[in-house]
Amino acid sequence: xxxxxxxxxxxxxxxxxxxxxxxxxxxxxxxxxxxxxxxxxxxxxxxxxxxxxxxxxxxxxxxxxxxxxxxxxxxxxxxxxxxxxxxxxxxxxxxxxxxxxxxxxxxxxxxxxxxxxxxxxxxxxxxxxxxxxxxxxxxxxxxxxxxxxxxxxxxxxxxxxxxxxxxxxxxxxxxxxxxxxxxxxxxxxxxxxxxxxxxxxxxxxxxxxxxxxxxxxxxxxxxxxxxxxxxxxxxxxxxxxxxxxxxxxxxxxxxxxxxxxx
Amino acid sequence: xxxxxxxxxxxxxxxxxxxxxxxxxxxxxxxxxxxxxxxxxxxxxxxxxxxxxxxxxxxxxxxxxxxxxxxxxxxxxxxxxxxxxxxxxxxxxxxxxxxxxxxxxxxxxxxxxxxxxxxxxxxxxxxxxxxxxxxxxxxxxxxxxxxxxxxxxxxxxxxxxxxxxxxxxxxxxxxxxxxxxxxxxxxxxxxxxxxxxxxxxxxxxxxxxxxxxxxxxxxxxxxxxxxxxxxxxxxxxxxxxxxxxx
Ligand SMILES: Nc1ncnc2c1ncn2[C@@H]1O[C@H](COP(=O)(O)OP(=O)(O)O)[C@@H](O)[C@H]1O
Ligand SMILES: [Mg+2]
Numbered sequence: 358x359x360x361x362x363x364x365x366x367x368x369x370x371x372x373x374x375x376x377x378x379x380x381x382x383x384x385x386x387x388x389x390x391x392x393x394x395x396x397x398x399x400x401x402x403x404x405x406x407x408x409x410x411x412x413x414x415x416x417x418x419x420x421x422x423x424x425x426x427x428x429x430x431x432x433x434x435x436x437x438x439x440x441x442x443x444x445x446x447x448x449x450x451x452x453x454x455x456x457x458x459x460x461x462x463x464x465x466x467x468x469x470x471x472x473x474x475x476x477x478x479x480x481x482x483x484x485x486x487x488x489x490x491x492x493x494x495x496x497x498x499x500x501x502x503x504x505x506x507x508x509x510x511x512x513x514x515x516x517x518x519x520x521x522x523x524x525x526x527x528x529x530x531x532x533x534x535x536x537x538x539x540x541x542x543x544x545x546x547x548x549x550x551x552x553x554x555x556x557x558x559x560x561x562x563x564x565x566x567x568x569x570x571x572x573x574x575x576x577x578x579x580x581x582x583x584x585x586x587x588x589x590x591x592x593x594x595x596x597x598x599x600x601x602x603x604x605x606x607x608x609x610x611x612x613x614x615x616x617x618x619x
Numbered sequence: 620x621x622x623x624x625x626x627x628x629x630x631x632x633x634x635x636x637x638x639x640x641x642x643x644x645x646x647x648x649x650x651x652x653x654x655x656x657x658x659x660x661x662x663x664x665x666x667x668x669x670x671x672x673x674x675x676x677x678x679x680x681x682x683x684x685x686x687x688x689x690x691x692x693x694x695x696x697x698x699x700x701x702x703x704x705x706x707x708x709x710x711x712x713x714x715x716x717x718x719x720x721x722x723x724x725x726x727x728x729x730x731x732x733x734x735x736x737x738x739x740x741x742x743x744x745x746x747x748x749x750x751x752x753x754x755x756x757x758x759x760x761x762x763x764x765x766x767x768x769x770x771x772x773x774x775x776x777x778x779x780x781x782x783x784x785x786x787x788x789x790x791x792x793x794x795x796x797x798x799x800x801x802x803x804x805x806x807x808x809x810x811x812x813x814x815x816x817x818x819x820x821x822x823x824x825x826x827x828x829x830x831x832x833x834x835x836x837x838x839x840x841x842x843x844x845x846x847x848x849x850x851x852x853x854x855x856x857x858x859x860x861x862x863x864x865x
Contacts, residue, residue, distance in 0.1 A: 519708035519767075522669055523722035523774055524698030533725055537712050 393586075400588040404580055408589075411569070412576035413596050419558040419572060420600075422490040424551050427497025434502035436531070439509060449502065456499035462560050468492035469564040485570050489561050497554055504546045508539035548608045552601050573597060620647040620809040621682050621699065621777030623668060628677035630663055637663045639833035641677070645778075648807045652820040652841070655830035656856055661813045664830070665780050668811065669702050681778060698726060701771030705783040707763045709755040709770070715742070716751040719770045727774070734773075741769035745799045761792030765799055772803075779803065781812040815860060821845055829853045 437449035456464065468491045472481060481487040512535045520530035540547075559574035566575055577593035623645035630638040637660045645651050653661045666672040668679055670686045670693045679686040684696050710718050719738035723729045729737070742748045745765035755763055764784055771779060781800065785793040797819050804810060804823050814820060820827055820841050827844040829837040829852075837844055837853045848854045 513708075515704060515706055515708040516710065518671055519702075519704065519710070520722070521671065521694075522697055522700070522702035523770070524694050524726045525722055526694045529725050533721055534710055538710075541712065 395587050395591050397586055397588045400580075400584050400586050401592050403584075404576075404589060404592055408573070408576055408592060408596065412571055412573045412593075413599075415570060416555065416558050416572040416597075417600065418486070419489050419493065419561055420551065420555045422486060423493035423497050423558070424554050426490045426494030427501045427550070427554070428547075430494065430498035431501025431505055434498060435505035435509060438502065438506050453499045453502050456496050457503070459496070461493065461496045461557050462563065464496050465489075465492040465560055465563060468495065485561075485564060485566065488564055489558075492564070493554060493557055493560075496557075497550065500550055501547070504543050504550065505539065508543035509535060511542050512538045545608045545611045548604055548611065552604050552608075555597065555600050555604075620807055622647050622809070623778065623811070624678075624680040625668070626678045628664070628667060628679060629675045630660075630667060630672060631675045636675075637833055638667070638675075641833075641835055643828065643835065643838075645809060645811060647809055649825045650804045650808075650810045650812065650823055652824040652827045653811060653813045653830060654815070654817075654820065654827060654856070654860075655836075659830045660833045661830055662782050665702075665782050665811060665813055668778075669697060669700050669780055671702075694726075698774055699777050701768075701774065701776035701779040703764070703767050703771060703779065703781045703784045705786050707755070707760070707767045707787070709763055709767055711755050713754075714751065715747070715753050715755070715758070715766050718755070718766060719773050722770075723773055737773050738769070741773045742766075744772065744802075745769045746795070759792060760788045761795045764788065764796045768796075768799055768803075778809045778811070781810065781814070783813050783815070785814070785816060817845060817857075817860060829856065831856070 434449045434452060437445040438453070440446055440449075468481070469488045472491075481491060483490065509531075516534055516538065517527075517530045520534040521527070525533070558572050561572050562575035562578075566572065571579075573593045573596055577589040580589035581587060623643070625641055625643040628638055628641040629636065641660075641664060643651075643664075653664065655661055663672060667674050668681070668686070670679075674687050677687065681696065681700060685691060686693065686696060710721065713721060716735060716738055719741060720729075720731070720734035723734040723737060724731065738751065739748065742751055745768055747762060747765055747769070750758065750762065750766075755766070758766065768779075768784075784800070785796050788796065793816070797816060800810070800812070800819070801823055812819075812824070822841075824841045826838060827841045828835055829844060829848070829850070831852050837848060837850050844853065845857065848857060
């Protein structure tokens with residue numbers, strides 16, 4: 358009985374503190390000024406439709422390009438990491454360790470400015486889109502490779518043994534038996550990587566974007582300077598959430614499905 | 620049907636010598652039951668015959684193909700050798716039909732319709748014709764193991780290897796699987812079966828091979844080895860298997 362009373366008191370105190378803090382903030386805040394800084398309807402309205410048709414669209418394009426590159430290069434790295442050929446393993450391990458240890462921004466600078474300096478008479482195909490694919494994809498590949506490797510190793514050995522016992526070669530057994538199961542296992546972490554990449558596209562502006570290649574964060578930053586008002590940041594933030602929140606929900610649904618088996 | 624010829628087979632994992640000189644011949648259409656205590660090397664021997672493990676020394680010949688020759692195309696050799704595992708090892712992402720057609724299509728390059736037709740007749744053979752659209756997880760253990768047998772048979776092997784095919788099954792499901800194996804034996808398939816099912820060994824085996832500690836201790840017709848064993852170790856093992864807890 359005493360324990361239960363104490364528990365109730367603790368719970369009550371927690372609620373009381375929460376409400377008190379809310380009250381203090383509500384009373385102390387200058388609501389008019391806040392709304393004026395963050396929620397001005399005319400400023401928000403002025404951003405449309407460009408913020409969607411150009412900025413949001415580019416954010417999505419950059420994410421998909423970098424993710425696709427990361428997935429393909431990551432798969433190659435994961436297979437190299439598990440290869441019986443030692444130099445492949447060394448290369449993959451070194452790549453993964455290096456690129457997971459570097460800030461994405463630094464890698465983006467390296468690709469955007471370092472490569473053009475090193476190869477002055479060559480160009481990265483696709484212009485800015487190509488540089489972003491490589492610059493963000495190079496980092497994504499390292500993370501994706503580790504995720505895929507873990508997925509491949511999570512498929513029981515008996516699966517590839519059964520495939521081999523039917524006369525399937527090692528590559529066929531990987532493609533038709535092991536990888537489909539591995540991909541299913543890593544769908545939640547891969548989706549999480551997609552969400553991180555979406556946010557990392559906010560770094561793209563350092564490569565110098567034009568009106569046609571601008572993405573959400575830079576778009577909002579420019580509008581912020583122009584209007585001397587923070588409403589554009591709120592609009593951009595909401596648009597990021599339009600992409601990332603459904604994906605996070607999807608991850609949860611996938612994880613629930615996996616934990617139920619099959 | 621295939622013949623098997625094993626000579627002075629040794630297999631070590633690191634310092635641990637698991638097979639210590641195995642000689643074994645299996646004639647076409649023979650059913651050899653491998654028995655012996657856990658850890659005696661039965662699975663390892665079976666896996667060597669399918670080249671899932673490579674021999675440390677010695678030779679294994681299936682028909683005229685020498686598995687221990689480094690120039691042998693092992694993928695091609697395995698097509699003609701079916702293997703059934705204790706844990707079934709069905710592919711969980713594929714339907715029953717997918718399980719039975721994937722190797723036919725990707726290895727033998729059969730058309731989808733030819734592969735499905737073959738799958739249908741193998742499923743009928745193991746008594747599961749109507750479950751072709753199910754996923755493995757929707758089947759009982761006994762049904763899964765019969766699908767695994769059908770999957771192996773669809774490649775038209777000349778030799779079937781069974782590694783304790785009924786050990787993971789609930790007792791009431793063992794009979795269906797053994798019945799399928801019995802039928803296969805009657806049809807003349809060459810089989811090597813690791814099993815603790817002594818009634819199966821007695822009724823179906825042409826020969827029983829008793830292994831202990833990486834060696835063949837005793838071999839002969841089931842009536843001799845099972846009822847009148849010559850070696851103490853065989854006697855002790857059979858005592859334990861036939862009268863557990865005694
Ligand atoms: N991949 C492996 N690596 C190391 N030791 C192994 C491996 N496979 C089997 N062994 C060892 O070989 C011995 C024989 O195993 P196994 O062939 O599975 O026996 P059985 O099937 O008769 O129970 C055991 O001691 C086991 O621990
Ligand atoms: Mg075993």
